Amino acid sequence: MNLLLVYPEFPETFWSYKKALKFVSKKSGSPPLGLLTVAAMLPAEWNIKVVDMNVSPLRNSSIRKADFVFISGMSVQQESARKVIELCARLGTKTVAGGPLFTTGWENFPRVDHFVLNEAELTLPEFLRDIQKGTARRIYSTEQWPDITDTPLPRWDLIKMKKYASMSVQHSRGCPFDCEFCDITLLYGRKTRVKTSSQITAELDNIYSHGWRENVFFVDDNFIGSKTILKRETLPAIIRWMEEHRYPFTFNTQASINIADDKELLRLMGKAGFTRVFVGIETPNEESLKECSKVQNINRDMIASIKIINQHGMEVQGGFIVGFDSDPASIFEDQIRFIQESTVVTAMVGLLTALKGTKLYLRLKRENRLVSEETGNNTDLSINFKPAMNLDILLNGYKKIVSTIYSPKYYYKRVMDFLKIYSPPVKRFFRFRPIHILTLIKSLVLLGIIGKERFQYWKLMLWTIFRRPRYFPLASTLAIYGFHYRKVFEKLPRV
Numbered sequence: 160m161n162l163l164l165v166y167p168e169f170p171e172t173f174w175s176y177k178k179a180l181k182f183v184s185k186k187s188g189s190p191p192l193g194l195l196t197v198a199a200m201l202p203a204e205w206n207i208k209v210v211d212m213n214v215s216p217l218r219n220s221s222i223r224k225a226d227f228v229f230i231s232g233m234s235v236q237q238e239s240a241r242k243v244i245e246l247c248a249r250l251g252t253k254t255v256a257g258g259p260l261f262t263t264g265w266e267n268f269p270r271v272d273h274f275v276l277n278e279a280e281l282t283l284p285e286f287l288r289d290i291q292k293g294t295a296r297r298i299y300s301t302e303q304w305p306d307i308t309d310t311p312l313p314r315w316d317l318i319k320m321k322k323y324a325s326m327s328v329q330h331s332r333g334c335p336f337d338c339e340f341c342d343i344t345l346l347y348g349r350k351t352r353v354k355t356s357s358q359i360t361a362e363l364d365n366i367y368s369h370g371w372r373e374n375v376f377f378v379d380d381n382f383i384g385s386k387t388i389l390k391r392e393t394l395p396a397i398i399r400w401m402e403e404h405r406y407p408f409t410f411n412t413q414a415s416i417n418i419a420d421d422k423e424l425l426r427l428m429g430k431a432g433f434t435r436v437f438v439g440i441e442t443p444n445e446e447s448l449k450e451c452s453k454v455q456n457i458n459r460d461m462i463a464s465i466k467i468i469n470q471h472g473m474e475v476q477g478g479f480i481v482g483f484d485s486d487p488a489s490i491f492e493d494q495i496r497f498i499q500e501s502t503v504v505t506a507m508v509g510l511l512t513a514l515k516g517t518k519l520y521l522r523l524k525r526e527n528r529l530v531s532e533e534t535g536n537n538t539d540l541s542i543n544f545k546p547a548m549n550l551d552i553l554l555n556g557y558k559k560i561v562s563t564i565y566s567p568k569y570y571y572k573r574v575m576d577f578l579k580i581y582s583p584p585v586k587r588f589f590r591f592r593p594i595h596i597l598t599l600i601k602s603l604v605l606l607g608i609i610g611k612e613r614f615q616y617w618k619l620m621l622w623t624i625f626r627r628p629r630y631f632p633l634a635s636t637l638a639i640y641g642f643h644y645r646k647v648f649e650k651l652p653r654v
């Protein structure tokens with residue numbers, strides 16, 4: 160059997176980092192972890208090829224040679240996924256689709272031959288048995304959540320690691336919270352399921368043995384869903400592993416803001432090498448937090464929580480949303496003020512989106528307010544429901560937030576404020592590579608000479624050299640990210 164596993168292309172979005180990746184000569188931020196894990200579940204004697212369209216082109220000849228083309232992706236990849244499905248249908252190769260995009264919206268893809276939905280640990284084995292017997296159905300799905308302690312190691316041998324800025328590990332699935340707009344509990348349930356610590360260290364070993372020495376992203380939607388296991392088993396095992404291997408990686412992940420309430424957890428994460436955590440902050444408006452059931456953020460001094468996380472060596476990347484029914488007219492100014500005070504350098508501000516099947520989607524459907532399918536990109540002004548606020552006011556207010564916070568003056572101020580309080584507990588070794596010289600030259604030219612941020616860029620660089628020399632690489636990285644964010648938001652269409 161010849162299988163082709165295809166990961167569709169991401170459009171240029173806030174998270175694509177396309178503009179930033181050019182500075183470091185990388186093609187994509189993260190590898191297709193789901194497909195590489197599925198590849199490890201396929202019979203060893205099958206011939207498997209992976210094409211991640213974010214790093215290499217998909218050729219007709221590869222599709223023609225394949226018995227099946229497997230496609231996986233998220234909703235933001237839907238446009239590219241549709242083109243791949245059409246192309247396969249035209250070339251006469253059968254398609255098998257799975258992953259979040261298809262699990263929540265398989266009905267939108269009539270040309271797909273087979274769907275292997277939900278988590279592959281449960282649905283893939285039956286599909287594989289059936290295709291070998293020639294009796295495969297169109298849809299394989301389940302309402303169960305699999306134990307992930309038997310999930311195999313991803314097939315890292317199927318990709319070229321050096322094309323990526325980061326590698327990925329999944330430690331858990333599921334989230335104990337139930338935010339109204341989020342589809343994570345729909346996809347993975349509210350009970351957190353975790354891998355064993357020996358699975359995690361085996362995954363680190365595997366990535367390390369393939370030569371990787373840079374960042375590793377723990378892709379969990381809420382890394383701290385099971386704090387007891389993390390503190391008792393997983394983090395101590397990661398710390399031991401990192402010490403034995405002389406800290407070859409840095410880590411980043413995603414977590415709910417109650418991470419700030421557990422100092423022991425923060426201490427262990429800092430010691431393990433976690434340097435960044437994405438936190439859903441959403442809004443400083445309490446009524447909007449109540450509306451979306453973001454219980455962990457209510458009645459909390461969120462700025463104080465963010466600073467506690469910073470003080471344990473982790474930068475906080477924040478998710479923010481506007482478009483809640485309870486948002487007051489002042490929400491745009493409130494968000495700008497909050498973001499500036501919070502020292503959240505990377506503030507992912509999006510418009511509220513009704514993801515298919517979520518509680519928000521069902522409520523808006525009942526209220527007859529859904530207007531279109533979502534695009535998976537909550538920063539492109541394509542709001543898919545009728546908001547309570549006047550639409551033009553909402554879209555213009557949104558543009559005002561992102562153009563302000565990513566203007567060089569505001570952005571570089573946040574970088575400097577953050578570097579003043581940042582203090583990682585582990586002294587990291589800066590591993591010099593020739594590519595760093597090229598990256599520095601590109602930044603000097605694009606940011607320090609041509610860019611409209613040149614004044615703020617030099618101010619930050621000189622301040623860092625004299626006041627925080629250890630953080631010069633971090634300051635340069637954040638300057639490059641700022642360039643990407645600014646460029647993404649400068650492209651927003653007129654309202």
Ligand code: SF4
Nearest residue numbers: 334336337338341380
């Ligand atoms: S805490 Fe995060 S992952 Fe969990 S339900 Fe809320 S938004 Fe989703």
